[in-house]
Amino acid sequence: MSKNILLFVEFFKIALFTIGGGLAMIPLIEDIFVRKHNMLTKEDMLDMISLTQTIPGLIAVNSAVFVGNKLAGWKGSLSAAVGVVFPSILIIILIAKFFPLQDITNPHILAAFNCVRAAVLGMFIVLAVRLGKNILKRWIDFVLFVLLFCLLLTGVSPVWIVIVACVAGGVYETWLKRKYFEGPKT
Amino acid sequence: MSYFILFLQFAKYGLLCFGGGYMIIPLLFADLVQKTAFLSPESFGNLLSVSQVTPGAVSINTATYVGFMQSGVVGSLVATLGLCFPTFILSSCAVHFLFKYREHPLTIAFFKGAKWAAFLMILYAVGVFANISVFQEPVHLSSLFNVLSSGTVAHIELKWLEVGFLMASILLARRISFTYIILLSAVVGGGISFL
Structure with a gap:
């Protein structure tokens, strides 16, 4: 089996x-490509995770591109990405065709949906705490955080929040913080 | 809506969702619910739940569904393609260049900035999800700002069953995979409604 088809x-x-x-x-x-096929190493996985966390975009597509590229170049990336997207498209088109959103009135399904949303909210809180622990380490970090959070509260479009947070966070962490609050690197 | 605009709209989301596809949720909420009122908050919530409980990446599911609602099967393909396109290009470039220039100050700045962007977006997503799951009446982040400046206390009513699921998922998140938490909450939540 060629690598592209396998991917x-x-x-x-x-x-x-x-x-x-x-x-x-x-x-x-990790299970499939490191343990089952022995095609990637643990270090590759760490690289993949740091890539998915920094490049904007879908984690699924990011990791598919990374693995595909490692194994078979850009053709591999393409076949892995198409593979990861394909099931979603098939299933959702079927659902959207036969069960349009407006027609969901069954109270039991709606209740199940509501509980799923609450569970997802829980996951978001866990993720936010994890990221927060990673970012907010010194008191000075909280100053930037409060400033950005005020921006969030003003109800400005999330597009601007992403851009401002990325630029401000990058400039602050790389230049300001190192220069004024941690002293020169020795 | 023309296919090209649909493609551009989702390419914008793909370019801006720092921290994973989940971060498409605040962006979509701002565009589809707040700006254009294409969907009511309830249908938006149902859309997200459908995307959560079906297999695959949540943002791709959502994009396919929204594309289908706007212009059928072709629309769903265009929207998904639009969402994946920037990610595909960016990560293809990244595997060639980013690791080579890992020590470059601009790369480091971008890595750190991306973390901040992801953090702020996830807080925004928490706000959106709280409104469509655990609060009885929507509490907008901007109204919270008014509350802070005027000094009055907001009146918030909670849906207690959902709060229970929220707590359970926070407690279980360390121990079991998220796939099972979503399936469990769908089954248990649906089951409780029969009582």
Whole structure:
């Protein structure tokens, strides 16, 4: 089996068996490509995770591109990315065609949906705390955080929040903080 | 809506969702619910729940669904392609260049800035999700700003069953995979409604 077909099939299966998004795919990717096929190393996985956390965009597609590129160049990236997207498109088009959103009136399904949303909110809080611990380490970090949080409260479009936070955070961490609050690097 | 505009709209989301596809949620909420009122908050919530409980990446599911609602099967393909396109290009470039220039100050600045962007977006997503799951009446972040400046206390009513699921998922998040938490909450939540 050529590597491209293997990538397509494996990522198709990975997408088909994960519920809840790209983050849940990472352990599966590690399982399949590191343990089952022995094609990638643990270090590759760490590189992949740091890539998915910094490049804006979908974790699923990011990791598919990374693995595909490692194994078979850009063609590999393409077949892995198509594989990871394919199940979603098939399933959602079927759902959207036969069960339009406006027609969901069954109270039990709506109740189940509500509980899923609450569970996802819980996951977001866990993720936010994890990221917060990673970012907010010294008192001075909280100053920038409060400033950015005020921007959030003004109800400005999230597009601006992303841009301002990325630029401000990058400039602050790389230049300001090092220069004024941590002293020169020795 | 023309396919090109749909493509550009989702390419914008793909370019801006720092920290993973989940961060498309605040962006979509701002555009589809607040700006254009294409969806009510309830249908938006249902849309997200459908995307959560079906296999695959949540943002791709959402994009496919929204594309389908706007212009059928072709629309869903265009929206998904638009969402994935910037990610594909950016990460293809990144695997070639980013690791080579890992020590460059601009790369480091971008890594750090991306973390801040992801952090702020996840807080925004928490706000959006709290409104469509645990609060009875929507509490907008901007109204919270008014509350802070005027000094009055906001009146917030909670849906207690959902708060229970929220707590359970926070407690379980360390121990079991998120796939199971979502499936469990769908099954248990649906089951409780029969009582």
